[in-house]
Amino acid sequence: MTQPPNKIDATSIFPSDPDQMDDDQAFACWVVQRLRDAGHVALLAGGCVRDLLLGNTPKDYDVATSAHPKQVQRLFRRTIAVGVSFGVIRVLGRDNRIVEVATFRADLGYSDGRHPDGVRFTDPREDALRRDFTINGMFLDPLSNEVHDFVGGVDDLRAGVIRAIGDAPTRFEEDKLRLLRAVRFAARFSFNVEEATARAVRAMAGQLNVVSPERILAELRLLLTARSRRQGAGMLRDLCLWDHALPELGAVATDEGRWETTCRLLDHWHESISLPLCLAALSATMPQVDARKLVEPFFERLHGPNDERDRTAWLTTHRDGFDNARGERPARLKRLMAHVGGEELLELAEARAEAGLADDVEITHARRLRDRWTDEEVDPAPLLKGHDLIKAGIQPGPRMGELLERIRDEQLDGTIGTRDEALAYLKTIKAD
Structure with missing residues (x-):
C-alpha cells in the first residue's frame, strides 16, 4: 500500500457523502457496495483510479472483484456478458450508465501478440501485475479511499513517468498495441516514458503490424485528435514508431525543416480536432499532389471510414483555397465555406499562415468574410433547379x-x- 501523490488528500479522492457524488460515481459506488454486501472483494480499477488521483473526472468507472462472472450476473438485474471467458460483465444502470465489472485475473499467455490465450481467476496483486503500465495498475476502495498499489503507480504519477509493469518487453510482447498506448498516455499527461520502457518500444516498434488495423486506427485517433497531438507526434518519431504507425507520412518525419514546420502547424489548435483535419495538417508541408496520394492508402490500410477519407482528401486538395482570398470571387469562397469541411479548411489555412506556409493577410481576409457572411449568405437555397x-x-x-x-x-x-x-x-x- 502506498500513499497517493502529495497534492491529493487521501481522504477525499472519492466523495464519502453520497449526496456529493455525481450520478456516475454513485452508480459505481453502489456496484462496489452490492458486491461487498454479498461477501466479495470489490475495488475501482485502472484508468478511473489514475484519473481520480490526478484530480481529473474519469470518463467511466471499472470495478475489479473476486466475484466470478456468474456470481456478478446473479447479483445485478441488468447485465451484458461481454467477455465471460475473461471474467468481464457490464452492469447497466439508469440513463444508460455502465460499469464494467471484471474478475481479478492472471492472463495465460499471448500467442498472437494481441489477446490472452486464457485467464486464471486470482487476487488483486496478480491482477495488477498483468496490466500494462504502473499508472493503470492501481485499485481504489471508494468506501474508505484506500489506494491499493502493488506496482508503484502512485510514485510514477508523482514523478510523471510512463513505466511498463514488470519487464517491459514482456508487457509489449503480450499486446503490441501497448507500444502506441505508451506514447498516447505520455502525451496525454505530459509524462516521460521511462528509459527501459522507451528502449523496449524502440526495439519492438516493427511488431506493431501484428495488431489489427482497427485497433491501430482507434489508438491513432485518440493520439492525433487530442490537444496533446504535437507531443504525441514527437514521441512517435522519437520512439521509432512513426514509420510503422504513419508510413504514408514518412517524408514528414525525416526532414528536420519540414518537421519543425509540422510541429508549428499541430501547435495551432489548443483543443481536440478531427482526424481528417489533423491528417491534413500533418501533410501540409508535402507537395499537394503527394498529400492527396496519402489519403486513400492510409484509410485503406487501417480500414477507416469513407466519410473521413473523403473529407481528408477534400481538405488536402483545397488546402490553398483561401491563399488568394482578396482576389477571389465571393462565389468560390462561399462554395468552399459551405462544404462540410469548410470551417476546418479555414482553420487549416490559419494554421498554415501561422506556420509561414500562407499569407496571413489573405487568410485573415477570408476569416473576416466568413464572420461577416451569414450561413444563408454562404449557402442560400438555389434560385433555379x-x-x-x-x-x-x-x-x-x-x-x-x-x-x-x-x-x-x-x-x-x-x-x-x-x-x-x-x-x-x-x-x-x-x-x-
Whole structure:
C-alpha cells in the first residue's frame, strides 16, 4: 500500500457523502457496495483510479472483484456478458450508465501478440501485475479511499513517468498495441516514458503490424485528435514508431525543416480536432499532389471510414483555397465555406499562415468574410433547379449542369437575388 501523490488528500479522492457524488460515481459506488454486501472483494480499477488521483473526472468507472462472472450476473438485474471467458460483465444502470465489472485475473499467455490465450481467476496483486503500465495498475476502495498499489503507480504519477509493469518487453510482447498506448498516455499527461520502457518500444516498434488495423486506427485517433497531438507526434518519431504507425507520412518525419514546420502547424489548435483535419495538417508541408496520394492508402490500410477519407482528401486538395482570398470571387469562397469541411479548411489555412506556409493577410481576409457572411449568405437555397431549365427548353445533360453552376455563381456573388432575375440571366447565357 502506498500513499497517493502529495497534492491529493487521501481522504477525499472519492466523495464519502453520497449526496456529493455525481450520478456516475454513485452508480459505481453502489456496484462496489452490492458486491461487498454479498461477501466479495470489490475495488475501482485502472484508468478511473489514475484519473481520480490526478484530480481529473474519469470518463467511466471499472470495478475489479473476486466475484466470478456468474456470481456478478446473479447479483445485478441488468447485465451484458461481454467477455465471460475473461471474467468481464457490464452492469447497466439508469440513463444508460455502465460499469464494467471484471474478475481479478492472471492472463495465460499471448500467442498472437494481441489477446490472452486464457485467464486464471486470482487476487488483486496478480491482477495488477498483468496490466500494462504502473499508472493503470492501481485499485481504489471508494468506501474508505484506500489506494491499493502493488506496482508503484502512485510514485510514477508523482514523478510523471510512463513505466511498463514488470519487464517491459514482456508487457509489449503480450499486446503490441501497448507500444502506441505508451506514447498516447505520455502525451496525454505530459509524462516521460521511462528509459527501459522507451528502449523496449524502440526495439519492438516493427511488431506493431501484428495488431489489427482497427485497433491501430482507434489508438491513432485518440493520439492525433487530442490537444496533446504535437507531443504525441514527437514521441512517435522519437520512439521509432512513426514509420510503422504513419508510413504514408514518412517524408514528414525525416526532414528536420519540414518537421519543425509540422510541429508549428499541430501547435495551432489548443483543443481536440478531427482526424481528417489533423491528417491534413500533418501533410501540409508535402507537395499537394503527394498529400492527396496519402489519403486513400492510409484509410485503406487501417480500414477507416469513407466519410473521413473523403473529407481528408477534400481538405488536402483545397488546402490553398483561401491563399488568394482578396482576389477571389465571393462565389468560390462561399462554395468552399459551405462544404462540410469548410470551417476546418479555414482553420487549416490559419494554421498554415501561422506556420509561414500562407499569407496571413489573405487568410485573415477570408476569416473576416466568413464572420461577416451569414450561413444563408454562404449557402442560400438555389434560385433555379433542373426542372426550371427543362421548362426553358434545356435538355438534361452536361450543358444543364454548366448553366446551373453559372447561375449559382452569380447568386453567390450577389449579382442576382431572385428567381425572376435568375430566369432573365438564363436567357442571356443559354445560347452561349
